[in-house]
Amino acid sequence: MNLAVVNVLPIPIADGGLFLFLMYEKFRGRPPSIAFQNAAAMAGIALVAGLFLLTFYNDIARIFG
Secondary structure (H helix, E strand, O other), rough: HHHHHHOOOOOOOHHHHHHHHHHHHHHOOOOOHHHHHHHHHHHHHHHHHHHHHHHHHHHHHHHOO
16 A cells, blocks of 8 residues: 555656656647656656655664664
8 A cells, every 4th residue: 555655646756757747748738858757757766765865864863862
């Protein structure tokens, strides 16, 4: 269940991000540019990596603090 919720989040590296790109194409009549899709994917990866690092930091601080 947890994986399903994370997969639907509207970040570009998950299926929710693909859904956002499809909705953009439906309303604008054209797909987003490849450069925008790449930038959005990098932002999504950075967001997930940041959340991973924050969680890791909190775990280490709880163990040693």
